[in-house]
Amino acid sequence: MSENVERITSWLKTFAQTRVNFRLQNDRRCIQPHVILELGRQGIFAIQIEKQYGGLGLSHYESCKVIEQLGGIDLTIASMVGQNNMGIRPIVNFGSQQLRDEFLPVLATGQMLTSFAMTEPQAGSHIQGITSTIKKTAENKYLLNAQKMWIGMGSWCGVTCVIAKHSGEQQIPNSMTACIVRNGTPGFSVGEEQLSIGMRGSVQNHMLFRDVVVPDSDIVGKVEEGYIIANDIMQFTRLGVAAMSLGAMKRCLVYTIRYASRRKINTGLLIDNTATKMKINACRAKISAVESLVYTTCELLQQSIIIPEIHMVAKITGTEFLGDVVDDALQLLGGRGYSENNLLAYFFVDARALRIFEGPSETLLYYCGQLMKLRSRRTKVFAHLKATDLKSYLEELDSVLQSSSLGSDENFACSARGKMTCWLVLLATLRLSNITRVLPEYSLTEAWILNRIETQMQQLRLEAYNNLLREVDTQEILNSFANVDIEQVIPDEECDMDRLLRRKI
Structure with missing residues (x-):
């Protein structure tokens, strides 16, 4: 990590500890003005704007390091910085010289948001x-x-x-x-x-x-080339969401370990309990897997290699794993986890949004699986990851789907293929990362991913799994649950129910 990035991440940590009131920000529904001003002065809004315009001109790797640090501080602030950069990126990468000269200097310093x-x-x-x-x-x-x-x-x-x-x-x-x-x-x-x-x-x-x-x-x-611009922003944003999720996961695990190391239960310390060890090891594996994926993707971007499937996998696994890690942390802390003054509650509700923003997990799984149905896409993805041997897992999955009624449902088949692609991409990037730097948690993470692959295969082979695809009598369900179908009728503009959720539109 460069000295510049170390300086920025160190400043962010100090600033978060001394100048940011997270509870006040949440209660007032507003990031404090001095926070935005200071982030602008430090160039946090300009991580990929060229230095000639007052930006930091960071590489993809360095940018993700800063975003990861922001995610470990506060997901609301991290998302705000990310959303602002979504508006900046089209001007940086596609804007005319006139637009760049007009907007980049003021956007770089936070004088204007976008x-x-x-x-x-x-x-x-x-x-x-x-x-x-x-x-x-x-x-x-x-x-x-x-x-x-x-x-x-x-x-x-x-x-x-x-x-x-x-x-x-x-x-x-x-x-x-x-x-x-x-x-x-x-x-x-x-x-x-x-x-x-x-x-x-x-x-x-x-x-x-x-x-x-x-x-x-x-x-x-x-x-007529707006689709290219939109796709560029989506790839950048999905990787950024994975990076901020990574930072948040690390902070949640710190709280988990610190509490479990001090909390005494009837058998001794909570951290010595077998169930606790299993949770912590699973969380560590998820963090290691996402970290390898995020920074391997950054290395590919530095070589101008953009593979949409890998960016989708980063967004899916980063946000889904964050949901798991923060939920495990809250559960282990018991009542303390549910208390507002311990901050985990904020991570819990903020993390939930990330599984929806920039493409819900289900949508991305389907689209990823649809792309990976093509053998040419499989070859391209795994060739770039130097893991062509992993294609055999997808071939086995295809065989399992074809031998059951599950394969006849295209939506299900694509989603299953997308999920398997997630595990395989995580495995490939983990192995690549271990080549460039020895990972102490490599064996743990590899074993965990391989277990997930085998679990998915076994699940698909179960005949009972077919019951999930049976037709749903939605009207019967609505009639049976009519006693809890409560709709607010008191006039209240701020609390109006979404029209798509009402009984009558």
Whole structure:
């Protein structure tokens, strides 16, 4: 790790201990202004902006080290920094010289914040489902119409990068264009804040763009290549989410070990209990696996090798394992874990959001499995990971699926293949990491991953597993549970139930 990154991570730790009040941030639903100002002064918002614009110009490896440290401090602050960088990245990688000169200096220091607007009411991780449009109406002018939701940093930012479908004379399937929209632009308005159970210190808003005029100079990248920009941001964000999850896992395990080493139970110290040892070893294996994956991916990026499946696996396993680790920590701490003053409660609710943000685990598992159905994709992924022998596990999985009724369900088959890909990518990156540096926990982690692979295979071979795919009589369930179908009718604007959850729309 470079001296620059060591300085930044050391400063972050000191700053978090002396200047950040996490409970106040949570109760007030707002990150304190001095926190944002100090992060800006230290260049935390500019980790990948070039030094000539006032940024830190960090490599992928160094950036993930900083994000990991932020995740170990507070997931809300880490997510806020990540969301801001989602808006910065299109300008850094695809923006014109004019846009870079105008925005990067002020974004680098935190004088202005930014956001990335892609999600819509009917299109979350399914980018091809967006209905927003951008259409050329006159020379050097475009007209943007869009309704966006759950936009992180929405009401705090000074400029927003928007993805919309390009509407032209010749309709090209999935043709999209990216543009930037400044605050105060006629037709652009920021809607209500969407309150969440976690990440309470940050904001998410609706955004409405009605006949917003976008000059040609505010188009980001090339017209009709917005899909490339969106995918670039997704790859970067998924790796970043895995890195912040890694930092949070490490902090939760520190609390677990510290408490278990001091807590006496009727058989002695809690840490000497067999069940406790098993939990701690499983947590250590999960942390080691994700750490190897994150930094192996960084090394591939330095070689300009981008493999979407690996980024998806990083996001899936990082967030799912964080959920396991923080839940185990809270359980072992008992009543102390459930107490607000011990901070684990904040990690618990914040971690839950990460399994949904930037693509829910189920969606990514399906998409990953769909890609890995192609033998050409398997060859490419495992060739880059120097683990072509691991393809045999996917072939065995295909055979198991084909020999049972499970294989006839495409959704199930893709998800199962995606899950197996997760274990295999973790195993491959662990082995690669052990070549470059000896990992003391290598044997433990490898054995744990191999056990997960075998467990999935055995589970699929069980005939009883087929029962999970039987048809569901949803109306019978709703009728049976009618006594607990309670809906608030007292007028309360802030607590209105989502229309898709109501009995009648």
